[in-house]
Amino acid sequence: MQPGAISGSKDANKGRWLDVGFRRLSVGSAVLVLIILVAIALFLLQQALPAIHKDTANFLTEQQWRPDDTPAVFGIAALLYGTLVTAFLAMLMALPVAVGVALWLTQYGPRALARPLGYVVDLLAAVPSVVFGLWGLIYLVPKMIPLSAWLSTYFGWIPIFKSDAIFGKSIFTASVVLAIMVLPVIAAVTREVFLQVPRENQEAALALGSTRWEMIRLAVLPYGRSGLISAAVLGFGRALGETIAVALVLSANYTVSAHLLTPGGNTIAANIANTFGEAGSLGRGALIASGLVLFVITLAVNFGARAIVARRREFTAAT
Amino acid sequence: MTLTALDPDPLHLASKGRLPRWASPAIALACAVLLLLVFAITPADGRADYLVTLAVVFLVVQFAISYAVEGGRKARDRLAAAAAVTGLFLALLPLVAILGFTIVKGMKRFDVTFLTHSMRNVADSDPGGGAYHAIIGTLEQVGIASLFSVPLGLLVSIYLVEYGGGRRFARLVSTFVDVMTGLPSIIAGLFVLSFWGLVLHQGFSGFAGSLALTVIMLPVVVRTTEEMLRLVPPALREAAFALGVRKWRTVLSVVLPTALAGITTGVMLAVARVVGETAPVLLTVFGTSSINTNPFSGPQESLPLFVFSEAGLPNNTAVDRAWSGALTLIILVLLLTTAARLLTRRSAPRGR
Structure with a gap:
């Protein structure tokens, strides 16, 4: 029996009409979400393809970015390289620290201290990226000069640390800013995940005589692994797409260089923010094309992570 | 075979010594003092350098002492705990520094003019103007x-x-x-x-x-x-x-x-x-x-x-x-x- 069927027939019909209407409204909103995401892909493609068509160089391998010249020469190679390297380095620095923070907040810290610090981490995750950029530009860039010089003097024999000119605005500095920025985001999500670990699993491990670290390895980390992957992907996505913080601390150029301390480098998002103001019509098309590449990368990372998480879930369900 | 044949301590926990509760703070303090001396007599300086070096030295020294006295399992446990604390400091220091820095620097112009005026006809080098x-x-x-x-x-x-x-x-x-x-x-x-x-x-x-x-x-x-x-x-x-x-x-x-x-x-x-x-x-x-x-x-x-x-x-x-x-x-x-x-x-x- 339908709910509402026992009320008066006139009232029931009115109610039925509203029921259907409300249901359609909510389904329609859900459909709208799908439409928005598809529309993003379509509109970016529609603007990007003509621009790529007018490009006289190979869009994927060219390093230069001069779309408003005649003939237009631009390519994604240097931008893509900078985007991936900064995001990867940022994750390399942020992920272990973030996991350490989350472990301390959930496993080691005394409750009275861990709770307020957990709030602080949540709060820091909400700090706007432009603030990180401003801090990076004014405070961190000058501080990075001696550190970069030190690295280059003592570890210069490793190619990535070799550098002739140093004034702080390098790929390395950009990734440090990104690392500081994504750290609270990853830590906040990881903390939530570690809080979900069943007490029984942890106590069982301790009862078998594990030390606390062994308990974490036996109970906490395996249980939280898929959540940890999601957190890492969230952070990686933020680092990939971060615009303003990177735009402020990089001195932009368009070369692929393995020397991380040398000034220069650029990312897709930062390049859009820096050159959008002066870009002509083809220039805007070219920037949208670069945005499309960024879109595809984030989609790939997202779905890749989903596949890993799903496979793990199947695996743990089977055993 | 009798029960006595069983190893009474299969995990070898009791056979090793155990560090007292005050060991960790004591080791940290000793490292801090020793490093201060090192920093005083060598050209190395800088607060951030000192803290990072201290963290690394503390991790290594504590692991070594614990390994010698308590054995590998306990030593790894202590290392993990200390690493988590280090991570916490490593993360919170720059983040809190950003907040503090913004508050100190921001207070300079956070006044009535800033909140009630726009940037119209204000040159970049003018002191006034607002948001x-x-x-x-x-x-x-x-x-x-x-x-x-x-x-x-x-x-x-x-x-x-x-x-x-x-x-x-x-x-x-x-x-x-x-x-x-x-x-x-x-x-x-x-x-x-x-x-x-x-x-x-x-x-x-x-x-x-x-x-x-x-x-x-x-x-x-x-x-x-x-x-x-x-x-x-x-x-x-x-x-x-x-x-x-x-x-x-x-x-x-x-x-x-x-x-x-x-x-x-x-x-x-x-x-x-x-x-x-x-x-x-x-x-x-x-x-x-x-x-x-x-x-x-x-x-x-x-x-x-x-x-x-x-x-x-x-x-x-x-x-x-x-x-x-x-x-x-x-x-x-x-x-x-x-x-x-x-x-x-x-x-x-x-x-x-």
Whole structure:
């Protein structure tokens, strides 16, 4: 029996009409979400393809970015390289620290201290990226000069640390800013995940005589692994797409260089923010094309992570 | 074979010694003092260098002592605990430094002029000027974006919780919402730029910015409100159905009011997230130095955009304004986040 069927027939019909209407409204909103995401892909493609068509160089391998010249020469190679390297380095620095923070907040810290610090981490995750950029530009860039010089003097024999000119605005500095920025985001999500670990699993491990670290390895980390992957992907996505913080601390150029301390480098998002103001019509098309590449990368990372998480879930369900 | 043949201590815990409770602080103190001496007599200096070196030396020394006295398992346990604490300090130091730095630097220009004046006819090198136009712009853009994304997001989450019920389409929507959450914010800006600006030939405006912010805000609202709706006990819905109440009525007058505090919290967190978004606004609102209260025509300013453009200028006066803008942003975010926290603690459907 339908709910509402026992009320008066006139009232029931009115109610039925509203029921259907409300249901359609909510389904329609859900459909709208799908439409928005598809529309993003379509509109970016529609603007990007003509621009790529007018490009006289190979869009994927060219390093230069001069779309408003005649003939237009631009390519994604240097931008893509900078985007991936900064995001990867940022994750390399942020992920272990973030996991350490989350472990301390959930496993080691005394409750009275861990709770307020957990709030602080949540709060820091909400700090706007432009603030990180401003801090990076004014405070961190000058501080990075001696550190970069030190690295280059003592570890210069490793190619990535070799550098002739140093004034702080390098790929390395950009990734440090990104690392500081994504750290609270990853830590906040990881903390939530570690809080979900069943007490029984942890106590069982301790009862078998594990030390606390062994308990974490036996109970906490395996249980939280898929959540940890999601957190890492969230952070990686933020680092990939971060615009303003990177735009402020990089001195932009368009070369692929393995020397991380040398000034220069650029990312897709930062390049859009820096050159959008002066870009002509083809220039805007070219920037949208670069945005499309960024879109595809984030989609790939997202779905890749989903596949890993799903496979793990199947695996743990089977055993 | 008798029981006595069994190893009474198979884990070899008791056979090793055990460090006293005060061992860790003592080792830390000893390392700190020794390193101070090292730093005093060698050319190495700098507070950050000292702290990093101290952390590394402490980890190594404690591991070595513990390994010698207590054995490998205990030593690794101590190493992990110390590493977690180190991680905490390593993370919180720069982050708290950023907050402190912004407050100290921002207070310099955070005055009445800053909050009540625009940048019209103010040169970069002038000491005056303010962010009034930027604050107006941000409030309007975020307000309109909330007007779009809150009802829409709420309806989507109602679909997912009340109607979807694990259907294929609901799972697809859920996946798309996840993907949208991970979308870089600049993509939202580019989307509105190509759709609103280049295809529909509309100019830069605050409204275009709101559209971009809506794209970013929508998935955040869906995720947080969905979580809250799921916390509403099914018994409440069943009770309403048993009384003959229609489903739409049940959702609107039973489920939503029960989850109201949580939904408000989610909305506040979503607002806090988009208030500081610079990239999408840069591409759609463009920025101006004058007051423009009409979000539907002409470029507007926004607070993050204001910080970005002032920070890039070579004058100290401009950089000071950027810090004050950043401070204003942080205060906004802080108020929203704290209010959201207090609200959840007081009346969530279920406490944490």
